[in-house]
Amino acid sequence: MNATAAPIRRQIHPPPVPPSPFPYNPGSMLSVQDLNLEAVGYLLSRATELEGMDPLVRDRILLKRRIALLFYESSTRTRTSFELAAKALGADTTLVSSLSSSIEKGESLKDTGLTLRALGAEAIILRHNSSGAPWLLEQCTHLPVLNAGDGMHEHPTQALLDLRTILQRLRHGADQVDAGTLAGVTITIVGDILHSRVARSNMLLLPRLGAEVLVCGPTQLLPEVTATMGPGIRIERDFDAALRRSQVVMMLRIQAERLAGLQLDLEEYKADYQLTGQRLASLAPEAVVMHPGPIIRGLEVTAGVADGPQSAILDQVSNGVAIRMAVVERALLAQEGRV
Ligand code: ASP
Numbered sequence: 001m002n003a004t005a006a007p008i009r010r011q012i013h014p015p016p017v018p019p020s021p022f023p024y025n026p027g028s029m030l031s032v033q034d035l036n037l038e039a040v041g042y043l044l045s046r047a048t049e050l051e052g053m054d055p056l057v058r059d060r061i062l063l064k065r066r067i068a069l070l071f072y073e074s075s076t077r078t079r080t081s082f083e084l085a086a087k088a089l090g091a092d093t094t095l096v097s098s099l100s101s102s103i104e105k106g107e108s109l110k111d112t113g114l115t116l117r118a119l120g121a122e123a124i125i126l127r128h129n130s131s132g133a134p135w136l137l138e139q140c141t142h143l144p145v146l147n148a149g150d151g152m153h154e155h156p157t158q159a160l161l162d163l164r165t166i167l168q169r170l171r172h173g174a175d176q177v178d179a180g181t182l183a184g185v186t187i188t189i190v191g192d193i194l195h196s197r198v199a200r201s202n203m204l205l206l207p208r209l210g211a212e213v214l215v216c217g218p219t220q221l222l223p224e225v226t227a228t229m230g231p232g233i234r235i236e237r238d239f240d241a242a243l244r245r246s247q248v249v250m251m252l253r254i255q256a257e258r259l260a261g262l263q264l265d266l267e268e269y270k271a272d273y274q275l276t277g278q279r280l281a282s283l284a285p286e287a288v289v290m291h292p293g294p295i296i297r298g299l300e301v302t303a304g305v306a307d308g309p310q311s312a313i314l315d316q317v318s319n320g321v322a323i324r325m326a327v328v329e330r331a332l333l334a335q336e337g338r339v
């Protein structure tokens with residue numbers, strides 16, 4: 001055997017994933033419950049700083065760092081804003097969606113995650129139809145994972161951008177928050193509470209700032225058991241009564257893709273829970289109207305309300321980019337101890 005013929009082997013693959021305790025990565029954001037109020041305040045103020053920064057300075061922050069977007073469900077706002085946010089910081093992004101990748105051929109979430117890691121991804125933004133999928137992905141890859149919506153469970157960055165929108169409208173854009181920041185504010189979340197990860201993340205966040213959250217909807221979409229979801233949250237089935245008390249009304253889409261055979265009389269639903277111009281003008285003429293999108297005009301809200309002066313729906317969309325810049329930056333810099 002000729003010993004000199006053996007090539008020097010350089011390690012070109014990432015090292016195997018070592019076992020480690022939870023939480024695997026300090027940059028991950030899997031749930032709003034991962035964030036204390038100090039962290040929420042940090043992200044809100046960092047979003048404002050990043051938004052106001054010279055784009056040519058800002059894009060040095062994550063210059064050429066690699067971020068993967070892994071989307072198993074459709075998305076317009078969340079996907080685009082995460083991508084624009086990462087690019088605004090100078091990162092390279094790549095999108096893997098279930099319809100044009102080996103996921104279609106049956107590749108597992110674990111193997112897809114490990115593949116992205118081997119390709120050099122330093123963080124993964126995941127949307128998945130199964131609740132809990134981001135935890136699994138983080139466990140398999142140990143990369144920072146940002147939950148962009150997991151099944152019927154959580155959508156933490158949506159809750160942060162919703163909070164930023166509420167603070168802009170009701171608290172002059174304050175970005176330092178504490179347990180009394182939203183004291184005296186009643187926020188009604190209306191519609192398909194059962195299937196909504198947006199409702200869940202907001203219900204886990206807003207009462208911690210002192211808001212009263214009313215959840216409102218028919219029993220099929222808001223079972224009685226949901227009443228035990230936490231302090232500061234109450235069921236109010238009478239939409240008109242809820243509206244009378246609300247400074248903010250957050251409308252939800254009926255999640256047709258998750259109804260699983262559940263029958264709903266849409267005419268009855270509209271009569272009881274549609275936000276119409278007349279309802280709004282007579283019961284909550286000052287309230288801020290929110291909706292995470294996509295809106296189904298003529299079902300949960302009328303077109304007039306969606307486009308009207310009380311609507312903050314497009315502000316929510318814009319706030320998505322600012323908040324996601326702060327969250328993406330934290331994803332990569334937290335593990336280096338830099339934020
Ligand atoms: N865009 C939000 C979500 O992904 C709300 C919705 O789809 O209705 O959860």
